[in-house]
Amino acid sequence: MEVIIKKDQSTASVYAARLLADVVKVKPHAVLGLATGSTPLGLYRELVRMHREEGLDFSRVTTFNLDEYVGVAPTHPVSYHRFMNENLFDHINVPSSQVHVPDGLAEDLPGHCRAYEEAIRNAGGIDIQVLGIGSDGHIAFNEPSSSLGSRTRTKMLTEETRKDNARFFDRLEDVPHHAITMGVGTILESARCLMLAFGGNKAGALAAAVEGPVTSMVPASALQLHPRVQVIADEPAAARLALKAYYQQALARREETGR
Ligand code: PGA
Numbered sequence: 097m098e099v100i101i102k103k104d105q106s107t108a109s110v111y112a113a114r115l116l117a118d119v120v121k122v123k124p125h126a127v128l129g130l131a132t133g134s135t136p137l138g139l140y141r142e143l144v145r146m147h148r149e150e151g152l153d154f155s156r157v158t159t160f161n162l163d164e165y166v167g168v169a170p171t172h173p174v175s176y177h178r179f180m181n182e183n184l185f186d187h188i189n190v191p192s193s194q195v196h197v198p199d200g201l202a203e204d205l206p207g208h209c210r211a212y213e214e215a216i217r218n219a220g221g222i223d224i225q226v227l228g229i230g231s232d233g234h235i236a237f238n239e240p241s242s243s244l245g246s247r248t249r250t251k252m253l254t255e256e257t258r259k260d261n262a263r264f265f266d267r268l269e270d271v272p273h274h275a276i277t278m279g280v281g282t283i284l285e286s287a288r289c290l291m292l293a294f295g296g297n298k299a300g301a302l303a304a305a306v307e308g309p310v311t312s313m314v315p316a317s318a319l320q321l322h323p324r325v326q327v328i329a330d331e332p333a334a335a336r337l338a339l340k341a342y343y344q345q346a347l348a349r350r351e352e353t354g355r
Pocket residue numbers: 132133134135136227228229230231234235236
């Protein structure tokens with residue numbers, strides 16, 4: 097894993113946006129895996145700026161989002177589809193026919209999940225997958241104990257995740273108990289992963305994911321098995337990394353010498 101520590105969330109987000117933009121520039125028909133939550137907001141803001149001010153072109157990209165709440169309509173204020181429209185899709189030139197977010201209202205959930213996997217395969221697979229990390233170590237909604245080989249499916253959320261996400265709802269009771277989520281196995285098939293972690297409440301989960309054992313109890317630790325992962329963290333999220341100084345030296349050296 098390449099661990100990149102930046103002084104704050106805003107610098108880290110701009111750095112991540114540049115990596116993503118480079119993928120789109122080299123491959124205009126790239127398939128992007130996208131995430132929701134507070135973590136990627138700065139990244140999306142910077143991509144919107146690059147589109148407006150620098151003409152970054154999304155007209156040929158295809159996108160797949162990681163997850164969506166079960167029982168929530170795409171237009172509902174808390175839906176991840178609406179979040180993506182408001183924070184990214186409405187402000188760039190990606191055609192809506194090339195955007196994929198799991199459908200929380202799908203009647204046949206297992207069938208919908210299978211079709212989602214098939215759509216990813218038919219698009220040629222995900223070129224770069226953006227990920228956040230939950231304070232419990234989840235990626236997407238793969239909660240602790242998720243199979244490291246899991247595919248897109250419905251998953252029950254932990255109370256920790258429901259509490260973390262309650263800020264988007266009027267009351268904790270309103271937070272859905274289930275979500276559709278790409279599996280850990282689905283995520284591991286992406287050609288490249290970009291995991292972002294910001295804030296001190298992610299420090300424990302990030303250290304466990306990057307430096308702990310690979311275990312389903314920390315689903316993000318499965319990324320250790322992936323050949324091409326970049327972790328971009330701010331200082332508070334990186335605070336508990338044992339090899340923090342090494343990652344910083346390695347980054348400084350790469351920036352200086354290209355190696
Ligand atoms: P957050 O969530 O970005 O809102 O902190 C991250 C996650 O749960 O994956």
